[in-house]
Amino acid sequence: MVTETPIAADKVWSILEKVTDPEVPVLTIIDLGIVRDVKINGQSVEVIITPTYTGCPAMDMISMNIKMALLSNGFGPVKVSSVLTPVWTTDWMSEAGKQKLKAYGIAPPNPQQQVCRNELFAAGEAVQCPRCDSFHTHRISEFGSTACKALYQCDDCQEPFDYFKCH
Amino acid sequence: MNDQTSFLLHLADNALILGHRNSEWCGHGPVLEQDIAITNISLDLIGQARNFYQYAAQLINETQKIVAPNEEVVGGEVTEDSLAYLREAKDFKNCLLLELPKGDWAVTILRQFFFSNYQYFLYGQLQNSRDEQVAAIAAKALKEVTYHLRWSSEWVIRLGDGTEESHLRIVKAVDELWPYTGELFMKAGYEENSGVDLSTLRNEWMNKVKDIFEEATLPFPAEDGSVLRAGGKEGRHTEHLDNILIDLQYLQRAYPNSEW
Numbered sequence: 408m409v410t411e412t413p414i415a416a417d418k419v420w421s422i423l424e425k426v427t428d429p430e431v432p433v434l435t436i437i438d439l440g441i442v443r444d445v446k447i448n449g450q451s452v453e454v455i456i457t458p459t460y461t462g463c464p465a466m467d468m469i470s471m472n473i474k475m476a477l478l479s480n481g482f483g484p485v486k487v488s489s490v491l492t493p494v495w496t497t498d499w500m501s502e503a504g505k506q507k508l509k510a511y512g513i514a515p516p517n518p519q520q521q522v523c524r525n526e527l528f529a530a531g532e533a534v535q536c537p538r539c540d541s542f543h544t545h546r547i548s549e550f551g552s553t554a555c556k557a558l559y560q561c562d563d564c565q566e567p568f569d570y571f572k573c574h
Numbered sequence: 575m576n577d578q579t580s581f582l583l584h585l586a587d588n589a590l591i592l593g594h595r596n597s598e599w600c601g602h603g604p605v606l607e608q609d610i611a612i613t614n615i616s617l618d619l620i621g622q623a624r625n626f627y628q629y630a631a632q633l634i635n636e637t638q639k640i641v642a643p644n645e646e647v648v649g650g651e652v653t654e655d656s657l658a659y660l661r662e663a664k665d666f667k668n669c670l671l672l673e674l675p676k677g678d679w680a681v682t683i684l685r686q687f688f689f690s691n692y693q694y695f696l697y698g699q700l701q702n703s704r705d706e707q708v709a710a711i712a713a714k715a716l717k718e719v720t721y722h723l724r725w726s727s728e729w730v731i732r733l734g735d736g737t738e739e740s741h742l743r744i745v746k747a748v749d750e751l752w753p754y755t756g757e758l759f760m761k762a763g764y765e766e767n768s769g770v771d772l773s774t775l776r777n778e779w780m781n782k783v784k785d786i787f788e789e790a791t792l793p794f795p796a797e798d799g800s801v802l803r804a805g806g807k808e809g810r811h812t813e814h815l816d817n818i819l820i821d822l823q824y825l826q827r828a829y830p831n832s833e834w
Contacts, residue, residue, distance in 0.1 A: 462624070548610065550610055
């Protein structure tokens, strides 16, 4: 018998809103857009997530944290499963998430259609400095401290900063 | 083992072995940013390998249950870990290009460019595969490979069209690696029904190499007469793979089933 109630669903989603990305702790997994579905049957819950990058080591920890959060709130058994399609994109990141990233000092991802092209030495992407809001910035490296970021520097205030790359 | 699983292991082994080779740069890159870049690429490749191994393991276990439903599987079910850590060199199906030592930065860059260029067009085809899981992994990985290809292309140009020293080194790398590139487009027995059109793939790959070499002021290698080094896709490897596996598998071989 399916006993899913709107109340239980609301509760599960509000618990998930408190689970954060271990690499970027200001972002919740809801902000990131990686929770694709939640299935509730009585007290048992299945959370379906999609990975950001295939090799992202944070995914295992996120699964664990989802389980812990739901179990400690009285749900169980809890299953976390992963799907690959449709492919995750930074376009699924919430506006609130983008604001939080900026406040944290990481430039939020540009909309996908603007870039993600295969051109060399691409100068096209205008990334805004999260500190002084200048668009006079340049890319130092395509790859940053985690799979999802690139390294930039501001030409006006000189601040080096991470850019959460559009993906 | 059927063709489908062999093909999955081939895709996984390619990604794992190059991922492992690139990881040898961790802490040794020429500058910090590029050390981080090559290590990021390792991580992406190992992530792709995991996806293909997981899927292969699932298929192997399902087949086992159909063939011998009541038998206890010796050593337990196959997992992504057992496929990576407990197979012997002759069971690996990666191309020889990927097991060669990392060499200097020019060799590493050029190999990455050759392979990312290959993966870019290969995954481009596989994202339309009839096998939905392969299509999903390919579509996902293609986004990452796009970064790898852009990064490695820029570096080939930077080295080729850079200083006298950097030019000499990458010319040497071309001489060294070129004979191994042919294997990427040789059809293994298990690829009959993979849905990959290798001749289209080869043309697309070749055109990209020509464009980038031209910009990098590198002479394009003669198409005929070069020695072809192949065999890895069919399990015939160089001693370099043994050396990788000694490193990679040491812990599981010495302390079976250990976890941390």
